[in-house]
Amino acid sequence: MRIPLSWLREFVELPDNATPHTVMAELVRVGLEEEGAHGGELRGPIVVGKVLEFVEEEQSNGKTIRWCQVEVAPGVENGIVCGARNFFAGDKVVVTLPGAALPGGFEIAARKTYGHISDGMIASSRELGLSDEHDGILRLETLGLDPEVGSDALEILGLGESAAEVNVTPDRGYCLSIRGIAREYSHASGARFTDPAALVSPLKGTGIELEVSDLTPIHNKLGCSSFHLIGVSGIDARAKTPGWMATRLKLAGMRSISIAVDITNYVMLELGQPLHAYDADKVQGGFSVRRAHQGESIETLDGKERMLHAEDLLICDHSGPIGIAGVMGGARTEVSESTTSVILEAANFDPISIARSARRHKLPSEASKRFERGVDPLVGRIAAARAAQLLVKLAGGKVDGTGADFNTEQPALQIEMQLSFPSELVGADFSAEDVVSTLSSIGCEVEANGELLTVVPPSWRPDLRHKTDLAEEVARLVGYDKIPVRLPVAPPGRGLTRRQQLRRRVLAALSGSGITEVLNYPFLSEQQNQIFTGGESVRLENPLQGEFPELRKSLLPGLIVAAQRNLSRSNLDVAIFEEGSVFLPTDSAAVAELPVGNLRPADSMLASLNASIPDQPRMIASVMLGNWLGQGPSFGAQPVSYAHAVSAVGLVAKAAGLEAELEQAKIPGFHPGRAGYVLVNGKRVGVVGELHPSVAKDFHISQAVAAFELNLDLIHELAPEVLQAGELRVMTAATQDLSLVVDSSISSAEIAKAITEGAGELLESVALVDDYRGQGIAEGKKSLTFNLVFRAQDKTLTQQEASASRDAAVALANQRHGAELRA
Structure with a gap:
């Protein structure tokens, strides 16, 4: 909420030297958050001048300029060059004299141009920051002003104003008004507060037909609790908005549009009550407030045709909808330059209904923002009267006595x-x-x-x-x-849960190995969500970004995007990981009708809601590329390969007290020969390998990318209750290498399992060190070389004992898989 200080000063006493920062300092004391200061960009001397005469001179570039003589103070004339042609001799204008500054840091000085010394500048509304339109020089008579020559134009037009900006939390909607902020400043500083609502006498009119009916109850309240209409006739819709009002609107973050619209916006900012003005001649018959019918549509003020939902609350005349209540009016009854009579509407709508309509149609507005947070139900009639008074004063209107009122009695909450x-x-x-x-x-x-x-x-x-x-x-x-500061006493308990301990160990293991933890958004595009996992996805009803409408089924796409972003910023060596949820669709259909308010949903609805919630397993994934180890004085760089991803998977498994095995396979999104499933106790818990080059290319990555993704929930289920240290063996170990020739279709994990079982208790570890296919090996075969470590608990093994254990392993591998010793 932006608060012009001169406006705030009308309702609460501010010190003479008050600044946006001193005002915000007081408001922070009562819980509002400081956002920033605005305005104060103009610097004088900026004065009222009178055009005495001018001569039009055509230039060699085809442009015609005016060499003007302007009285800038009684008896003082300045020569000024001006390119505009919409003013006349005798007009009073705004003159920025040498030494002045305009918005954007534009300094004014005496300059030689078009053969003359221009001693200042005659300003337009846009140059002064009054409006965004450049319709020529600002003639003060068009604003209904006739000030003295030499007067301070900053003071006359309110251009010297500044504004404070504070953040208003959703539960304090009353602070989205000067009335509310003035009240809060009074609480903070003790300054005397005058309620602007108490300065207005409410008006009541008759004769306009009004029907409030067919409202679907929402959490025991109707969609509309009050609705007030006041007619004002004989207005001049082309009347200029006064400079002080346009300046205040601009400082408050709203642009000046037309006199009628500006007045409704001004009153909304002042009192917190959204208003709407209808062109009375375009309204057909009376008014009604109802829910939308099936198949209805409306063209809103932004020129878009919108299909309506049965829950949308509408303002209608006899021909149909003329506005989405509390959100945006319809184009058919819009106030225009030809409007002579308006009907002002001030209503109070249910916050939930308005919030849903605004989000459904993607139409956030200043009005809906206030209705969502709750508007004072007693200020509507006062706000309509205040707007009517301003239309009479500034647009020449007349309150014609027409109007209508609807109000439901709300019992006072005790x-x-x-x-x-x-x-x-x-x-x-x-x-x-x-x-x-x-x-x-x-x-x-x-x-x-x-x-x-x-x-x-x-x-x-x-x-x-x-x-x-x-x-x-x-x-x-x-x-x-x-409020005193007291450290809370830790409650009794057993500390972290088993799942929390596992998560911390896993994350500490990866970050300790040099991989950086990151956090990505869970939203993906349809194409990204299909790279690693096909099938259906969970789609968002109202995505934050239209190109990312789905919830992720894998952590890898987000990590790849993060890696690519690092590459684009010349961070060439990337090793990152993320732990988080993925979202897998269920067989149950989405629930269209959601429970609202404070009523407990029926058991059947709760069951439907629970069934429609996506499965959300916790996953951990990593992406690595570039060099794992950079070049040094005596060694070369070590590029990242899928072996580093395999090593990281081993770290995760070890942190959970498990042993991971690999099963080579063709996996979507991965290189067909450099990828596999991760197995723990025979169960697949994830994937590891190198990304397919085409996938990397799609993300504008031209180098090898290693990656893995594991299901932490499955790992948690398989992890032992208590991690136990392994037995420390002190006897000397015997090592041997074993090369077996097997069919290419047999995985190394299957051979390693057979070796482990066949070798017996003397085998301490088995590790694959080579996978060879080529000359000397028959087609369809491969040679797997394993490093075997043998150790006994009570003695030093001889090579003969180790060889006997190895031969038993070879025999079992041959029996199960036809493995043969490589010659």
Whole structure:
């Protein structure tokens, strides 16, 4: 929320030397967040000038300029060159004199141009920052102004203003208005506050037909609780918006559009009540508020045709929809330059209904932002009257007595709270006076009955629903700095769960090996989601980015994108990993009708919702490319290969107390000869290998990429309850190499398993060190060389004992797989 200080000053006393930063410092004390300061870019001297005369001179480049004589102070004339031609002798204009500065840091100085010394500049609205349109020189008479020559134009047009900007949390929608911010500043500083709503007398008109019906209840409330209409006739829709109003709107983050629209926006910012103006001559018959019918559509003010949903709340006339309630009006009844009569609407709509419509149609607006957070239900009639008064004053209109009113009686919420509750909840000592005076200052009606308080929150605070909310208000306004700092006592327990311990060990093992942990967004494109896992995907109803509409089924695409981004920034050696959830679709259909509000859904709906939730296994994955070890003085660089990914998989398995095996296979997205499944206790828990070159190329990577992805949930299930240290063997080991020739279709893991079983308890470890296919090996065969380590527990083995164990291993491998010793 942006707050022009001159506007804020109208309703709360500010110090004469107040700046955006001093105002924000006070607002931070009551829980608002500082965002920044705006405005103050213009610097004088910028004065009112009068064009005395000018001579038009045609230049050699075909352009015609005016050499003007302008009175910039009583009896003082400056010669100024101007290229605009929309002003006349006798016009009063805005003149920026040498030494002035315009938005964007544009410094004004006396300059020689077109054969003259131009002693200043006659300014347009855009150059002054009043509007985005460049329609020539700003003539002050078009704004209804006739100031004295030499007057300070910054003060007259409100151009010297500045604004503070604060972040408003969703539960404090009342702060999306000057009224709310002024009230909060008063709480923070103790300055006297004047409620702008109390300065306006509400108006009531009759004669406009209004029907509020056919509203689907949402969490026990109708979609529209109040609806007020006021007619204003005889307006001049072409009237210029006053400079002070245009400046305030601009500082508040809104551009000036037309007098009628600007007034509705101005009142919305002032009081927090969104308004809409209809061209009365375009409205056919009366008004009605209802839900959309099947197949209905509306063209909104942005010129787009929108298909409506049965839950959309509509404003209609006799011919159909003329607006999506609380979101955006329809183009058919839009106010234009030919409008002479308007009907002002001020209503109160259900926050949930408005929020859903705004998201469904992707139409966030200043109005919907306020309705979603809750609007004061009692300010609607006042806001409509305030807008009508401004139309009369600034556009020559007349309140013609027409209008309509609908209002539902809302029972006042009463909250009971013990006087001691805020102190007990917050942990600070608040006196009875602190509690009562604080609640009274925010507008609550407080009735004390001994130690029990009965509190009725004000209409503009829909966030106050429970005694904990009241306790928070006491803490906030008395001062968060009054709350003592106490370290919490750790609760008794057994520390981290087994799953948490496993996760920490695995992540520590990978990061300790030199691989960097990253965190990616879980959103992918359809093409990315099909690279490693085909089939259906979980699609988002409202994706943050249209090109990434699906939830990931694999962590690898996101890691590859992160690696490619590093390459594009000249980070050529990349080794990254990520741990997180993937989202796998279920067989159950998505639930279209979602529960809302505070009603417990039926068991059948809960069952449907639970069944539609995607499976979300936790995975861990890594991508590596470039050099694992850079070049040194006495050694060359060591490029990354799939062996490094295999080594990392071994680290993960070891951290979980498991042994991983590999099963070579053709896997989507991976190199057909350099990839395999990771097995633990015979179960597939993931994949490892080198990415297919075409996949790397699609991501603009021209080098080998090693990768793995493991299912941490499966690893957790297979991991032992307690990690036990292995037996420490102290006797001397005997090593032997064993080369076996087998069919190419047989995996090394199967041979290693047969060797382990056949060799018996003397075999300490077996490791594949070579896989050879070529000259000397028959076609369809391969030679696998294993390094065997033998060790006994109670003696030093002889080579004969080790060889006997090896021969037993060869015999079993031959029996199971036809393995033969390589000659």
